[in-house]
Amino acid sequence: MNCHAFSFAGAELRALGSGGLWWPEQALLCVSDLHLGKSERVARRAGQTLPPYETRDTLTRLGEDLARTGARTVICLGDSFDDRIAAAALPEEERLWITRLQAGRQWIWIEGNHDPGPLEFGGTHQQTARTGPLVFRHIAEAEARAEVSGHYHPKAHLHARGRLVSRPAFLYDSTRLILPAYGTYTGGLRTDEQTLCNLMKPDALAILTGPTPVCIPMPRKETAP
């Protein structure tokens, strides 16, 4: 499988090129920040009619990861829907699509800031989830340990022989792991922004997503030499 293997808090994990996190030992797939229904919310709030295909694109990619991994448990790490109205406004076809993906699996919706409270989709709705040594929640907490979270949509950049490449990225250090956004219409926050620099320890690593995930020291704010 096209992935980068790494250990975190005693768990042997795989960062998928798609932005999903695969935990073979638990047969668990974790994806963050799907932002389903985003184009509906943008139209409703900003009057912009973006191509309304991001939900099916996100679900298509999720379906492929599920088929490839054979995951038995799925954790959606919050902001799965762009907001509660967008969730309710999903076309019937896309609702059924989600139901089909859920069939035969344990499915956990973690609450995010965009989608607080239970939603009318199958599966369980939780603020946090614990599996083995890991705790899953949407937004990283200050003193957390062995924590897997999302929210920030991190993206990292590197200069490769004069070319600047910027991609959504996993970030991890000894205590926390932050997932990139999985949704199709999601931007990113550069790792050299102060928020992420403060959150992650100096020895943090970034795993760039893409055809072949690669691991680099997390790029930080440049300081003059």
Added chain:
Amino acid sequence: MHDLPKTFTDWFEKRGWTVHPHQQAMLERAADPALLLIAPTGGGKTLAGFLPTLADLAESPRDGLHTLYVSPLKALAADIKRNLTTPVTEMDLPIRIEDRTGDTPASRKKRQRADPPHILLTTPESLALLTSYEDAPKMFRGLKRVIVDEIHALAESKRGDQLMLALGRLQTLCPDLRRVGLSATVDDPKAIAHLLACHPDPCAILLADPGPAPDIAMLRTKEAPPWAGGNAAYAIPAVLDQVRAHNTTLIFHNTRAQAEIFFHNLWLANEDALPIGIHHGSLDRQQREKVEAAMVRGDLRAIVCTGSLDLGIDWGNVDLVIQIGAPKNVKRLVQRIGRANHRYNAPSRALLVPANRFEVVECVAALDAVRAGTLDGDPRGPGPRDVLCQHILITACAGPFDAGALFDEVRTVGAYAGLSRAQFDECLDFCATGGYALRVYDQWQRLVQNADGLWQLRDPRAAQKIRMNTGTIQDTDTLKVRLKRSRGGKPLGEIEEGFAASLTPGDTFLIGGQIVRYEGLREMTVEVSRNAAKKPKVATFAGTKFATSTQLSARVMEMFQQETWPDLPAHTADWLALQRRVSRLPEPGRLMIESFAHDGREQTVVYGFAGRNGQQTLGLLLTKRMEELGLNPLGFVATDYATLIWGLDRVTNPAPLFDLAALQNGLDTWLAGNAVMKRTFRASATIAGLIQRNTPSARKSGRQATFSSDILYDTLQKYDPDHLLLDITREEALRGFVDFGRIEEMANRVEGRIDHLILDRVSPLAAPLFLEMGRVPVKGAAEERLVAEEAARLMESSGLAQITPQPADKPRWRMGY
């Protein structure tokens, strides 16, 4: 009205002026519904346009807007205001003149709508905005004339299309409106008249005496131009000599970066401390205005500039124009040179300075063309539909409209005269619903039909956003550059965001003629300090690059065929002879390709002579094909004559790459994924109103979480490939960036006759390509390899590779996902 009122003739006499025949003709034909005046610069063209207005208002004074003047440049509006105010004040005419541009304070703009001046000077964008207000009918009531200045410049861009659509709107509001176009010498006046006319009515053309032929020559220098490069540093002493010998010299460059380097070098060599300024579009507005003012006062002996100083601004005492670098296009060269020596009936003086030896050939070819009196130019296609979409939204801002009436109005605009109702309805549907195959926005339509069947904004508050997005000029995202610790101090200018992102603290670059050192990024401003370094890392400004015209390319190719080159300076003739000896010179009817290793990469040069855009497309198509053949291309760069492609593997047999029938058949799919198409899509999507302009304030407020237009493009390609915007993008790309016509022309010329030369080093003709800017990366398998290499290097050098647990199963190389 045929004769000038006495006040006017007296005033002319007092100044010792006579009315030019074309100025008199404009007065006589003041009642023509549309009239195009073609006159050389310095021929009193603008006054010719305004005389009928001034005379009419002098004879029958009245309130309200009488004449609207539209020019492509804000600076021009301000300039014209100054020039018109003189006669109006001296003759004590009851005429109020005001300008209205993006720089006009909001309070004055508001007052202008309630109480418009007699003459309003504005730009296409400001006019489009004016027509978007509900009170537009009131403001424009009684409007008699509209004058479009420098219409030849507007005719080449979407700004002109937007302007003509707005004139269609005004014509509906004021049926008696008369249109006047003022143009410099052009190759095809009828094409411009077609744009200006209110169809199906005709537009008459008035040709003024073109004046004496310009005096143009190539600057002869003691030193030979370099083998490559674009900064013409070798010519600095000779250029300084010319500056000393003239009152004011304008030194034109084709790109901003070249202007910066030249200015820097000129300043270092300027031992007499002659007052010399620099002017280009990346410099801060205050800086530019200072230079313009100094130039008008005659304080400057020379100005190093780009096209930003090209249009209409009063050139005062300019008596010499120097063009650094090949002119690319004979028509523009003649127009530019026509501006020197601002006196009617005196020949303009100009010097061409080739920056390298290739350009020597091009300059000589261009001089031949000027002497032969052949101007070049390619016809523009039908009116772009992204501009039409914006026009529909702007119309909706002003109030409910009838689709049929708007369609009829749009068809009065020359560029849209052939628009079908189906095409119009498709644009309207796009504005209303997004126009997707998947109909999901019923509830959130932007435009809805009211009970009378008229279209209107669903949410009137949307008007504000639509107005903010008005315009067709695409700025690449730029960041302000400021000296560190000078908060509130004057900004030095702007650089592209992409360039800023590539800087590391300590890097140096040129801006405004000084070398600065990059210190860091602070709140979306690039902070720099002054630096005394000798050699800067040059900023990649987005200065416009023009394609050499088909005609000029053909002339260059013909020159290559000569046995010897007596017209060329010896250094260039020798260079061509050397190329002929170590490789070969491109021949008409054949396609020459060179391959060699250089700079750690395998290089292939294709001499297609298809113009910059055509060569760029060829680069896109060929790299795609190379990717498929496993040759790992990394990127390419195109000039007007050749495309240089570099990659990890050598091209040994180019024939399979040049199956031109396949190139054409697969064009759509081949283009679908490339960077140039995405850039085109972004521009069209912004103009059509699908995405909002990326305003600096939005970026500053930390909204960087907005996703890129590339994602929208990919999503549409995947799920809605027949969508209107993709269709527009293809059309735009084919005639603009892509210029597939030139490739077809090349294909017909070549018919499969390929000469492939494998060399052991860079050939003399290929060398300049390595210094070209505008390199396009190929995001394929090779990039994955580079990313992996760099990641491994970073992990190793940081020491993290030792402490990070190694993965159980190592990543393997895989193609695609």
